[in-house]
Amino acid sequence: MVLNGTTRTVSPGSASHPRSRPEAPERRAGLDGGLRNPRGEPEPSFTAPPVTFPFSAIVGQDEMRRALMIAAVDPSVGGVLVFGDRGTGKSTAIRGLAALLPPMKAVIGCPYSCDPAKPAGECPHCSGRTDARRSHLAPVPVVDLPLGATEDRVVGALDLERALTRGEKAFEPGLLARANRGFLYIDEVNLLDDHLVDLLLDVAASGINTVEREGLSVRHPAKFVLVGSGNPEEGELRPQLLDRFGLAVEVTTPTDLPTRIDVVRRRDAYERDPAGFCASYAKADRALQKRLTAARARLSTLDMPDATLEAAARLCLALGTDGLRGELTLMRTARALAAYEGAETVGIDHLRQVAPSALRHRLRRNPLDESGSTARVARAVEEVLGS
Amino acid sequence: MSEGESSAIWADALRVARLVAADPHGCGGVVVRAGAGPVRDRWLDIVRENLNPGKPLRRMPAGIAEDRLIGGLDLAATLVAGRPVAQAGLLAEADGGLLVAAMAERMGQGTAAHLAAALDTGRLRVERDGLAETRPARFGLVLLDEGIGEDEAAPASLTDRLAFHIDLTTVPPSAMRPVLRPPCDSLSPESETPPHGGAPSGHDPVAELSEVAARLGIASLRAPLLALRVARLLARLDGRAETAEADAREAARLVLGHRATRLPEHESAPGGEPEEGEPSPPEQAPPEQREPGPDPEEGTGQASEDRIVEAARAAIPAGLLAMLLRDGPRLRMPRAGKAGAKAVSARSGRPMGARPGDPRRARLDLIATLRAASPWQGLRRRAEGGGTCLMIRPDDIRITRFRQRTETTTIFTVDASGSSALERLAEAKGAVELLLAEAYTRRDKVALVAFRGAGAELVLAPTRSLVRARRGLAALPGGGGTPLAAGIDAAGQLALGVRRGGGTPVVVMLTDGRANVARSGIAGRERAGEDSLKAARLFREADVRAILIDTAQRPQDSARRLAAAMGARYLPLPHADAGAMSAAIRSARE
Numbered sequence: 001m002v003l004n005g006t007t008r009t010v011s012p013g014s015a016s017h018p019r020s021r022p023e024a025p026e027r028r029a030g031l032d033g034g035l036r037n038p039r040g041e042p043e044p045s046f047t048a049p050p051v052t053f054p055f056s057a058i059v060g061q062d063e064m065r066r067a068l069m070i071a072a073v074d075p076s077v078g079g080v081l082v083f084g085d086r087g088t089g090k091s092t093a094i095r096g097l098a099a100l101l102p103p104m105k106a107v108i109g110c111p112y113s114c115d116p117a118k119p120a121g122e123c124p125h126c127s128g129r130t131d132a133r134r135s136h137l138a139p140v141p142v143v144d145l146p147l148g149a150t151e152d153r154v155v156g157a158l159d160l161e162r163a164l165t166r167g168e169k170a171f172e173p174g175l176l177a178r179a180n181r182g183f184l185y186i187d188e189v190n191l192l193d194d195h196l197v198d199l200l201l202d203v204a205a206s207g208i209n210t211v212e213r214e215g216l217s218v219r220h221p222a223k224f225v226l227v228g229s230g231n232p233e234e235g236e237l238r239p240q241l242l243d244r245f246g247l248a249v250e251v252t253t254p255t256d257l258p259t260r261i262d263v264v265r266r267r268d269a270y271e272r273d274p275a276g277f278c279a280s281y282a283k284a285d286r287a288l289q290k291r292l293t294a295a296r297a298r299l300s301t302l303d304m305p306d307a308t309l310e311a312a313a314r315l316c317l318a319l320g321t322d323g324l325r326g327e328l329t330l331m332r333t334a335r336a337l338a339a340y341e342g343a344e345t346v347g348i349d350h351l352r353q354v355a356p357s358a359l360r361h362r363l364r365r366n367p368l369d370e371s372g373s374t375a376r377v378a379r380a381v382e383e384v385l386g387s
Numbered sequence: 388m389s390e391g392e393s394s395a396i397w398a399d400a401l402r403v404a405r406l407v408a409a410d411p412h413g414c415g416g417v418v419v420r421a422g423a424g425p426v427r428d429r430w431l432d433i434v435r436e437n438l439n440p441g442k443p444l445r446r447m448p449a450g451i452a453e454d455r456l457i458g459g460l461d462l463a464a465t466l467v468a469g470r471p472v473a474q475a476g477l478l479a480e481a482d483g484g485l486l487v488a489a490m491a492e493r494m495g496q497g498t499a500a501h502l503a504a505a506l507d508t509g510r511l512r513v514e515r516d517g518l519a520e521t522r523p524a525r526f527g528l529v530l531l532d533e534g535i536g537e538d539e540a541a542p543a544s545l546t547d548r549l550a551f552h553i554d555l556t557t558v559p560p561s562a563m564r565p566v567l568r569p570p571c572d573s574l575s576p577e578s579e580t581p582p583h584g585g586a587p588s589g590h591d592p593v594a595e596l597s598e599v600a601a602r603l604g605i606a607s608l609r610a611p612l613l614a615l616r617v618a619r620l621l622a623r624l625d626g627r628a629e630t631a632e633a634d635a636r637e638a639a640r641l642v643l644g645h646r647a648t649r650l651p652e653h654e655s656a657p658g659g660e661p662e663e664g665e666p667s668p669p670e671q672a673p674p675e676q677r678e679p680g681p682d683p684e685e686g687t688g689q690a691s692e693d694r695i696v697e698a699a700r701a702a703i704p705a706g707l708l709a710m711l712l713r714d715g716p717r718l719r720m721p722r723a724g725k726a727g728a729k730a731v732s733a734r735s736g737r738p739m740g741a742r743p744g745d746p747r748r749a750r751l752d753l754i755a756t757l758r759a760a761s762p763w764q765g766l767r768r769r770a771e772g773g774g775t776c777l778m779i780r781p782d783d784i785r786i787t788r789f790r791q792r793t794e795t796t797t798i799f800t801v802d803a804s805g806s807s808a809l810e811r812l813a814e815a816k817g818a819v820e821l822l823l824a825e826a827y828t829r830r831d832k833v834a835l836v837a838f839r840g841a842g843a844e845l846v847l848a849p850t851r852s853l854v855r856a857r858r859g860l861a862a863l864p865g866g867g868g869t870p871l872a873a874g875i876d877a878a879g880q881l882a883l884g885v886r887r888g889g890g891t892p893v894v895v896m897l898t899d900g901r902a903n904v905a906r907s908g909i910a911g912r913e914r915a916g917e918d919s920l921k922a923a924r925l926f927r928e929a930d931v932r933a934i935l936i937d938t939a940q941r942p943q944d945s946a947r948r949l950a951a952a953m954g955a956r957y958l959p960l961p962h963a964d965a966g967a968m969s970a971a972i973r974s975a976r977e
Binding site: 085088091144145146147148149150151152153154160175187188191193195213215231253254255257260261263264265267268271 | 453456457470471496497500501504507512513514515518519544593594596597598600601606607608611612615616742743762780782
């Protein structure tokens with residue numbers, strides 16, 4: 001639970017990468033201005049430190065952290081939407097997650113980071129070649145979709161430089177290509193331009209990005225976990241986009257004083273000594289990473305008893321969620337949580353824990369009861385699953 | 388305002404100017420609420436004088452275009468160089484210095500979001516026009532806010548990120564005179580400066596400022612963090628390594644005071660009891676806020692927090708103080724009528740940029756189209772051997788997008804029960820007809836919901852058609868019970884539907900507020916009253932502008948309470964006729 005940290009694009013945050021990112025030297029000199037402490041040394045600069053606030057150092061916000069971990073364990077859950085007040089650490093958590101993800105195997109040179117173990121299928125880079133595809137360990141991409149991004153950069157377009165200098169017609173992959181097999185993070189998702197939303201809806205549903213522009217015709221894989229964050233006061237989200245997110249969590253500013261002090265203290269410590277602060281949480285971050293890897297391995301072997309399946313169905317029935325999507329997400333989420341917690345079977349208790357995040361944005365819309373959707377889920381959970 | 392007060396405000400403004408110039412990005416920046424004039428200009432000059440030479444101070448106009456703000460392709464240079472050349476936007480150009488945003492109260496959400504992202508991360512990511520780059524953008528923001536009244540203010544997403552807020556509206560030019568040239572030591576508090584490097588005994592700025600923020604009812608955690616940074620900055624400017632209590636006090640005054648949403652409990656006397664005479668209602672100080680007070684650090688710690696609270700309290704604006712005393716805690720309500728009031732339209736309104744599209748369904752943006760086509764001309768000529776003519780492809784075509792104020796839909800929600808005498812219904816019908824006639828010139832729509840007997844019904848879906856409206860109205864029957872809750876629910880649902888469709892709903896409710904049918908449809912005054920208040924609170928959550936017209940012959944408390952619960956404006960009109968009613972609605976809506 002912290003305030004926003006650094007921007008992170010394609011995450012360098014794997015074990016093989018050092019976490020620090022060098023800053024241009026002239027920038028440092030310029031920034032400190034006249035501020036020097038009594039020993040005559042320049043003070044460490046206040047903000048935008050070269051590292052990311054560690055995920056494990058986030059105070060509270062258990063539901064958000066759990067939802068992000070679940071999406072990391074099982075990407076098929078379908079993305080996470082984080083809605084909440086300003087300054088509740090939404091962006092920080094997502095950027096911290098990027099630093100935590102274990103690296104993945106990817107085909108060398110493939111702009112879509114294809115998995116060497118899987119058939120190339122839609123990939124224009126890998127499907128054409130017969131030679132053995134060599135692979136390397138690469139960090140899981142966590143791609144930022146900044147506000148104001150233009151369509152050509154999102155879907156990819158004709159490579160301007162090559163076209164201008166060499167007269168070649170080449171496809172330059174965009175952000176969706178970079179996000180393949182990783183995460184696509186949209187801050188202020190509710191402020192996204194309408195035509196970009198349409199585009200994302202289509203790609204998020206199909207996992208394939210189809211580019212038909214400037215005389216190009218390209219299809220490439222674009223399977224990613226959509227992570228959105230925003231402040232509901234600044235605009236509502238279109239229901240269709242809402243539906244694309246598997247989990248929805250609400251974050252609020254903590255109100256009890258000790259937690260608040262803890263948040264400010266950690267953030268302050270981080271701002272004063274980013275590297276030292278991250279080092280002190282490196283062990284906790286590594287432990288989380290191990291747990292994540294173990295959970296992924298356990299996912300396929302987990303036992304889903306009939307009683308749990310039935311309970312999930314009854315819960316969705318009681319809430320009147322539309323279609324099967326809610327039920328499916330609920331079960332996948334519960335399974336991922338069970339794996340993460342190291343359980344043998346998926347139990348009722350797992351359902352109970354994930355039901356609010358998996359279902360609260362899928363209730364049949366009673367527009368006036370919007371604020372009470374969390375309470376409605378909680379009531380149904382109590383009625384159907386017992387307390 | 389006395390001369391002493393305005394020169395005190397001016398002295399604070401000078402401190403803020405120095406602080407923000409010393410560490411623009413660390414402080415986030417400052418909201419300057421003032422009209423254009425010599426005072427504001429002088430203040431900006433002082434900021435500029437204090438800013439390190441070589442640090443930029445850039446001015447940002449109100450309606451800045453996105454490509455200028457965050458940068459993009461430099462067309463001229465691209466054509467000359469034969470390869471894409473990036474052009475820095477204003478945000479990157481302000482790196483290390485200050486960005487002064489004029490008319491911040493008119494700033495759009497998109498611009499605000501860009502600024503907020505840069506303030507958070509200190510860098511700017513650009514993904515446009517075939518470019519992908521990250522530039523440093525560690526600037527501080529000065530929002531010049533010329534707003535008048537509560538509703539007109541700089542975007543909250545930005546003000547939350549800026550440490551300071553100064554209000555120069557009441558400062559006359561004469562107040563500037565004594566301190567025109569700020570003394571260099573104006574930052575160290577004059578009389579009460581503790582010995583240098585003094586008294587770190589038990590002084591914990593993090594805990595103190597966090598607690599002070601909590602006691603002032605400040606929800607955002609950015610506030611104590613910014614206050615902490617300012618306290619550290621004050622200490623550093625004073626040449627000390629550690630913050631002293633005086634720094635925390637000063638920071639609380641400058642950073643936390645203006646954010647207060649409630650009055651701190653009166654300085655906790657040893658027992659911590661609030662004073663008897665305080666007119667604040669008991670719920671103003673929730674128990675969990677008071678509990679942590681005594682326990683973290685007894686004695687001196689508590690006393691120092693009290694002193695800091697007092698310092699911040701002194702900075703709470705006078706108007707707010709009066710309002711808090713009167714109304715209790717200010718509800719954190721989204722501002723009314725903003726979200727739905729603007730929408731993107733294909734054909735009319737204020738232009739807001741171009742995007743690729745089909746000119747048959749929207750207006751062609753010729754300049755943007757030529758811009759998009761020009762880098763390719765050389766290539767296309769080479770490929771297709773055209774002469775000197777421009778070669779434009781369908782992909783180049785850009786259309787203009789417009790933003791326009793959306794039409795208003797007035798939803799009349801009429802109590803058609805027996806208790807609301809039948810004549811009321813006739814008056815409501817008359818008002819609807821009058822407004823409808825206006826709608827032709829105003830682009831407004833009108834809808835009619837009636838509730839009577841066991842429930843509510845939509846008599847007239849949003850329409851502009853006078854004929855249909857007359858027909859619907861004529862057929863409206865009266866009599867039966869008063870299912871108020873059902874009526875409020877129906878109005879709210881319709882209003883949200885209108886908003887989703889891009890319109891701006893205004894609910895006009897005509898009732899005497901005396902419900903006697905519960906949501907379940909069962910008669911019973913008590914249950915019905917509870918239900919209607921519950922429905923009203925839900926309605927308030929939806930944040931729809933509303934007017935409640937009390938139609939009772941003698942206005943009563945029930946309707947007034949209902950209006951308060953709905954967040955609606957209350958108009959008692961015991962004898963209003965159709966003309967008076969429609970005039971009142973018009974004035975309330977504007």
